[in-house]
Amino acid sequence: MAGTDPEPPTDGPAAAAVVDAVVKRFGRDRFRLMDIVQAVQQRLGWLSDPTLSAIAASLGVPAVDVADMASFYAFLNRERKGRFHIRLSKSPVSLMQGAADVARAFAEAAGAAIGETSPDGDFTVEWTSDIGMADQEPSALINGAAFAALSPPAARAIVAALRRSAAANALPLFPGGDAQAAAAALAPLRSSLAQAGPILLQRGDGGEGLRAALRLAPAEIIAELTRSRLRGRGGAGFPTGLKWKLCRQSIGGGHPVVCNADEGEPGTFKDRVLLAETPDLVFDGMTIAGYALGARHGLLYLRGEYAHLWKSLHARLQDRRRLGLLGDKACGRAGFDFDIRIQLGAGAYICGEESALIESLEGKRGAPRDRPPFPTRRGYLRQPTVIDNVETFACVVRIMEHGAEEFARRGTRESTGTKLLSVSGDCPRPGVYEVDFGMTVNDLLDLVAAPEAAFVQVGGPSGQCVAPKDYGRRIAFEDLATAGAIMVFGPGRDVLEVARQFTEFFVDESCGWCTPCRVGTTLLRMNLEKILAGRGALADVAALEALGNTVARTSRCGLGQTAANPILSTLRNFPQAYEARLRPDPFLPRATLEEALAEAIEIRGRAPAAEEGA
Amino acid sequence: MSEERFTFTIDGVEIEAVAGQTIIQACDAAGVYIPRLCHHPDLEPAGHCRVCTCKIDGRRSSACAMPAAPGMSVESETAELNADRRTLIEMLFVEGNHFCPTCERSGDCELQALGYRLGLAAPTLPYLWQRRELDATHPDVAIDRNRCILCSRCIRASRMVDGKSVFGLERRGIGMRLNISAPTLGETALAAVDKAVHVCPVGCIVVKRSGFLTPPGRRRFDRAPIGAEIEARRHRAKESG
Numbered sequence: 014m015a016g017t018d019p020e021p022p023t024d025g026p027a028a029a030a031v032v033d034a035v036v037k038r039f040g041r042d043r044f045r046l047m048d049i050v051q052a053v054q055q056r057l058g059w060l061s062d063p064t065l066s067a068i069a070a071s072l073g074v075p076a077v078d079v080a081d082m083a084s085f086y087a088f089l090n091r092e093r094k095g096r097f098h099i100r101l102s103k104s105p106v107s108l109m110q111g112a113a114d115v116a117r118a119f120a121e122a123a124g125a126a127i128g129e130t131s132p133d134g135d136f137t138v139e140w141t142s143d144i145g146m147a148d149q150e151p152s153a154l155i156n157g158a159a160f161a162a163l164s165p166p167a168a169r170a171i172v173a174a175l176r177r178s179a180a181a182n183a184l185p186l187f188p189g190g191d192a193q194a195a196a197a198a199l200a201p202l203r204s205s206l207a208q209a210g211p212i213l214l215q216r217g218d219g220g221e222g223l224r225a226a227l228r229l230a231p232a233e234i235i236a237e238l239t240r241s242r243l244r245g246r247g248g249a250g251f252p253t254g255l256k257w258k259l260c261r262q263s264i265g266g267g268h269p270v271v272c273n274a275d276e277g278e279p280g281t282f283k284d285r286v287l288l289a290e291t292p293d294l295v296f297d298g299m300t301i302a303g304y305a306l307g308a309r310h311g312l313l314y315l316r317g318e319y320a321h322l323w324k325s326l327h328a329r330l331q332d333r334r335r336l337g338l339l340g341d342k343a344c345g346r347a348g349f350d351f352d353i354r355i356q357l358g359a360g361a362y363i364c365g366e367e368s369a370l371i372e373s374l375e376g377k378r379g380a381p382r383d384r385p386p387f388p389t390r391r392g393y394l395r396q397p398t399v400i401d402n403v404e405t406f407a408c409v410v411r412i413m414e415h416g417a418e419e420f421a422r423r424g425t426r427e428s429t430g431t432k433l434l435s436v437s438g439d440c441p442r443p444g445v446y447e448v449d450f451g452m453t454v455n456d457l458l459d460l461v462a463a464p465e466a467a468f469v470q471v472g473g474p475s476g477q478c479v480a481p482k483d484y485g486r487r488i489a490f491e492d493l494a495t496a497g498a499i500m501v502f503g504p505g506r507d508v509l510e511v512a513r514q515f516t517e518f519f520v521d522e523s524c525g526w527c528t529p530c531r532v533g534t535t536l537l538r539m540n541l542e543k544i545l546a547g548r549g550a551l552a553d554v555a556a557l558e559a560l561g562n563t564v565a566r567t568s569r570c571g572l573g574q575t576a577a578n579p580i581l582s583t584l585r586n587f588p589q590a591y592e593a594r595l596r597p598d599p600f601l602p603r604a605t606l607e608e609a610l611a612e613a614i615e616i617r618g619r620a621p622a623a624e625e626g627a
Numbered sequence: 628m629s630e631e632r633f634t635f636t637i638d639g640v641e642i643e644a645v646a647g648q649t650i651i652q653a654c655d656a657a658g659v660y661i662p663r664l665c666h667h668p669d670l671e672p673a674g675h676c677r678v679c680t681c682k683i684d685g686r687r688s689s690a691c692a693m694p695a696a697p698g699m700s701v702e703s704e705t706a707e708l709n710a711d712r713r714t715l716i717e718m719l720f721v722e723g724n725h726f727c728p729t730c731e732r733s734g735d736c737e738l739q740a741l742g743y744r745l746g747l748a749a750p751t752l753p754y755l756w757q758r759r760e761l762d763a764t765h766p767d768v769a770i771d772r773n774r775c776i777l778c779s780r781c782i783r784a785s786r787m788v789d790g791k792s793v794f795g796l797e798r799r800g801i802g803m804r805l806n807i808s809a810p811t812l813g814e815t816a817l818a819a820v821d822k823a824v825h826v827c828p829v830g831c832i833v834v835k836r837s838g839f840l841t842p843p844g845r846r847r848f849d850r851a852p853i854g855a856e857i858e859a860r861r862h863r864a865k866e867s868g
Contacts, residue, residue: 062810075786077795077808084797084806361799378796383674383692525777525796525803528676532718532755535801539753556751563714566687567677603753 046376087360118165143279147437210447222410241417247402248496263397278473280498298406311353424450439503474515475575515579530573533564658861660854665778731838732830734846740853764813
């Protein structure tokens with residue numbers, strides 16, 4: 014295959030021309046580096062050192078800056094990949110639904126070991142962090158197209174179909190035509206909507222919320238939001254009205270509005286559902302924010318894993334421009350010039366953290382910023398910025414439509430309104446559920462027909478592992494705070510193996526900026542693995558807890574501060590699972606003598622002679 | 628023009644600060660030492676190492692990046708904070724490949740000196756034994772990434788002071804490394820007199836043929852523990868006051 018097609022240019026004059034054209038297309042703007050490197054990769058397939066140097070030279074920025082950024086994101090290829098890049102979603106849910114078998118089937122059919130590229134250059138098979146399809150695992154992205162509910166036979170059929178394709182070049186970010194066609198034919202997504210609730214997911218949306226908002230003065234919109242007691246749906250729960258008020262009060266140029274669609278928490282997919290099924294609700298919300306804050310620019314930061322939504326979202330924006338809802342005099346308002354741009358991410362969980370997201374928007378590595386200053390004072394391009402979750406913007410529209418009182422009538426005192434929950438795992442009816450805030454875990458398990466659950470992970474890896482004794486607790490900011498990821502684990506599932514997989518997720522996704530998260534996540538995994546390997550003593554559990562607490566206390570951002578939660582919450586709620594694996598010895602080394610000597614034995618070609626009398 | 632002056636407290640001691648100062652700057656000036664690694668007085672703060680983490684009005688934050696504010700109450704020398712600092716230093720020891728007895732920076736190394744100051748007796752964490760690259764292609768400077776603690780001092784100095792951007796970060800997580808602007812150090816614009824070369828807190832960036840000009844035993848931290856020069860300011864102020 015590779016022999017018959019011309020090799021895509023990787024350096025030399027052809028690559029230089031590609032780089033130059035792309036850099037020019039983005040106005041030689043270094044803050045558009047995310048788009049620039051993605052567009053170059055789209056053309057060349059990967060980003061070689063000379064290519065990165067050419068980008069740096071063309072932009073007039075230091076070479077180390079471009080290398081820093083390009084080496085950070087999982088979806089930016091620093092080496093040549095196959096024509097078809099298969100990325101399998103790895104999470105406890107995908108693994109318990111057979112992802113390992115699917116991975117083996119892909120690898121065998123493609124002729125590429127997992128993590129590698131086939132010798133014919135056709136396929137690369139890799140694991141990637143949860144791709145936001147936990148309700149239809151095992152799932153995968155192939156050249157950006159989403160494949161759901163995979164099985165080993167489906168994997169083999171997909172590889173066979175793609176092998177016949179004549180596409181010359183891997184298109185690793187935007188879904189390629191052949192991959193998209195194969196997905197539709199062989200592993201299509203089904204709708205994830207399991208239960209539409211009374212507020213967010215009602216039908217018949219006709220922009221009423223936006224029209225109602227435009228009848229109000231900007232300050233009245235913020236007052237209405239404040240009255241609704243709406244709190245951010247991304248998990249942190251900051252009061253939205255206050256956030257908008259603080260941003261509006263901040264002195265500065267643009268007051269951009271950013272929609273955080275970097276839905277990276279494993280087990281979450283409700284933002285994907287909102288963007289796929291009711292994108293206008295989200296864009297209406299952003300437009301209301303633009304109007305309330307006097308913004309000119311709206312930015313939707315779409316996680317790289319959701320590139321398959323890009324085309325339809327882009328088309329919706331075009332429609333809205335045609336309808337006069339975006340652009341100069343947006344919604345027919347003189348002086349309200351507002352437009353929305355989609356920024357595609359490139360595979361980095363950390364970019365869901367708002368200050369890391371801003372860095373990424375500015376074309377840099379997704380490293381969080383020190384706060385203060387908060388984004389409402391100094392955010393995107395140093396302007397006062399509002400960043401809200403996809404679902405939050407949807408809530409804003411409904412509050413405008415129905416009024417704050419109607420919204421606040423639902424939910425609890427501290428958590429008004431409804432919440433979208435992404436339910437996955439051992440349950441017959443996975444999907445997105447809209448429920449009132451304050452629902453108990455018990456009631457939720459009844460709703461999704463999983464009353465037998467042995468434990469429930471609320472809030473994804475960064476959340477809590479909840480034991481049956483706590484199923485009376487409520488999903489709300491004042492009790493179990495969550496962005497809505499609910500992973501159900503049935504009897505027989507190993508709670509510590511799940512904790513290990515979650516800990517590994519943080520190892521993969523740590524940005525590396527600060528010591529406790531960069532090093533601590535790896536150490537936590539090693540120490541937990543020691544116990545899981547049956548080499549743990551009582552002292553190891555105490556050491557594990559102390560290390561987890563240090564990581565939680567000293568990390569720079571929310572990722573590191575919650576990276577020990579899988580371990581700390583299972584230590585708290587499932588101490589017996591740890592105790593069952595401990596050995597009575599006061600101390601056990603990490604490796605056995607045989608393991609420690611294995612390499613030396615191999616080099617020498619013989620085992621050491623046993624001592625006399627030993 | 629008079630600057631706005633105010634006071635805050637650290638471990639019960641009242642500190643005078645000027646508007647715009649960070650906590651660590653105000654404390655340094657007043658002679659109160661907060662342990663730190665990635666912070667350097669001549670460079671913008673970066674918040675990598677977290678060693679200067681203090682409790683500020685009950686919330687943990689890094690003293691290098693947090694602006695001082697009137698009436699703040701800062702805790703620094705507590706058993707819990709120092710235990711966390713000790714663990715952070717230990718993490719850096721096991722992350723890299725640090726062999727103090729054979730390192731030319733021994734006695735002049737801030738990582739080692741903080742280990743001593745914080746009472747790090749022997750590592751309890753597992754070594755990672757990661758592969759790290761060396762580069763001795765430059766005529767006057769060598770880098771040994773085995774000793775790199777990813778503090779970014781050289782990156783900041785090269786960019787802001789030297790105006791060269793020779794150094795950068797690459798990759799993420801535990802795979803993060805110090806990167807340079809050319810395939811080898813010898814091909815970069817680095818010069819031995821650059822600020823970037825002289826801010827390295829450990830033995831990662833070293834000037835060739837200078838490692839043993841000061842013999843072991845007579846080096847910076849052989850004479851006095853790290854932080855002593857800052858604490859001396861306060862003692863001097865007390866004596867003169």
